[in-house]
Amino acid sequence: MMQESGTETRSNDSAIQNGAGPGNHLLECTLRESRSNGETPLEIGAAELAHLQQQQALQAARQILINQQPLSGIKTHKRNDKQPSLQVPVSVAMMTPQVITPQQMQQILQQQVLTPQQLQVLLQQQQALMLQQQQLQEFYKKQQEQLQLQLLQQQHAGKQPKEQQQVATQQLAFQQQLLQMQQLQQQHLLTLQRQGLLSIQPGQPTLPLQPLVQGMIPAELQQLWKEVTGSHTADDVVCNNHSTLDLSTTCVSSTAQPKASLLLNSHASTNGQASVLTLKRESSSHEEYAQNHSLYGHGVCKWPGCEAICEDFPSFLKHLNNEHALDDRSTAQCRVQMQVVQQLELQLSKDKERLQAMMTHLHVKSTEPKASPQPLNLVSSATLSKTVSEASPQSLPHTPTTPTAPLTPITQGPSVITTTSIHNVGPIRRRYSDKYNVPISSDWMISVDFLSLPDIAQNQEFYKNAEVRPPFTYASLIRQAILESPEKQLTLNEIYNWFTRQFAYFRRNAATWKGAIRTNLSLHKCFIRVEEEYGSFWTVDDEAFKRGHHIHRGRPRKPCPDEHFDQLVAHSPSLIKNIQTSHAYCSPLSAALQASMAENSLPLYTTASMGNPALNSLANAMREDLNGVMEHTNSNGSDSSPGRSPMQGMHQVHVKEEPLDPDENEGPLSLVTTANHSPEFDPDRDYEDEPVNEDME
DNA sequence: GGGCAGCTAAACAATG
């Protein structure tokens, strides 16, 4: 992604843009332009700066508390075998150990991984290293001048508005990227924290932080820094200044990723000049560090509640070590700051969510659906039954019309689709036909095995207005349409209307999807066609659906031997529904019963069989052989011989003369009774043990 | 590579 492109762009000028992601062109161009202009790119977005502001105090506090000398990190890297070739900017290496996230801080504070003695040792080491750094910094002072200016721009906005204007566009470019990536950053950050900070072990008094440094490779440290600050630090500038360096990853953006780390290491191991360059960075970055110290600015200590005046950076360091050493007070202040940061992050998250909702809303109103609303959180509340899950462990398909669509599901409020039921939506489309050539990223459905109605409901507004193909199978949608209907039954045309009403996507290419609907209705045994006097409508056998409404292939879907017709009639829920729906026009209870059956046919059957051994057998048979029976039933119903249609037969023969009493759950019984009217019905037949020919293939 | 699931297209028939 962006990280990759940025990595490549920075890591090697000779190989710039190789494999850069399409979505990173802006960033890439920005970086390129910056280099080509000979100016140091200030790739710090406003969001990053803001984030940095929030983290500065905490970072600085961490330095004090941990006493992790920046140069100690550098030295560690130098000792590392990988370090010589590692082209991590020294400044980055210096800064990184200072970086600490609230979580990290909490770990440190809570676990008390560092004893006061250890901290004292570290403090001494830090001071010694700082002196070394100061010496080095003189040598490369000239190289730092430009960087310093830029750093000043970053930290003291407004001092050099001219150059900042030049960077403004770059910042804007990053802002949008950052907003989208922040979630990934946070997740990755957690991983890095585990890799890094968790390696800190007490009981290593001499080098208590060694594990920390070694546990996190420099690239990771850089990434952590980036992620924590969400900004480009002076190191970014440095790395861009030294275009020959293979600094990869972190120079690019705040979205550090493991892959980038690997790239960095890979490059590092092959670049023999890295050590020299590292030294340069080492010296230069100290000044940068001084300039960029989160607790130091405008000659004032920025420790919360301090504001002590410090003439220069060394004096500031002295002040810091003296006044803000690791003690209860500092610790408490750190915790407070931690809370502040967390609160701000929370607020940021909420605001982002709000922004997303706003964008979605505006998109809804707009006439350009491709502009990108995103489906709401589709993965949050998967609550389907196991059967459904097994039936549909599919990833999301791609959208024909919105290539950029749903990558980042967001949560949102009320569902328009329905609040009346909690039916499972069902299978997600495993793939999407590339016929329309517009892929939907499957990422947005990662780990989604199935969706519940609330999920689809959450996104209903989205699909209503965005011409995005819903990531559900036709069967799932048809079922949804039917179940949403008041009486759990719809005519084909009503199903069409539901599709067009609920999904903008289905407002065109009607011939295609309508044909698909018809095909699905016919092929899926869970859909039951019920013929009425004035037409026909479709119901859904939800139990069959949950079991798996697989299309029957390689054989006639509805083979239905005549000799089984009566049996089928007797066992078929569809027939029951037929009766019910037939009565729907004369019985107010019909709808409720249908709904009950549609939503939970099995319980219904069980209830129906209660207290009646004969019915119990029948119910079991129905429960077990539901699908097969349905199949046969539909076969008859759709037979080319209308006169023999079981549906019609049921309707004509039984329905009207066998009122169904839902309260008593006599549907099956009535059905059996009426089934006796069938010429081929054998009352003595043992339907309970009758093998299902559903799977006869 | 095969099987499966899902989608699309098409042919065909029945019906209104």
Add this chain to the structure above:
DNA sequence: CCATTGTTTAGCTGCC
């Protein structure tokens, strides 16, 4: 005759 509805089949793609 036409449109709609419904069935069936074939072919394709993607995933496992």
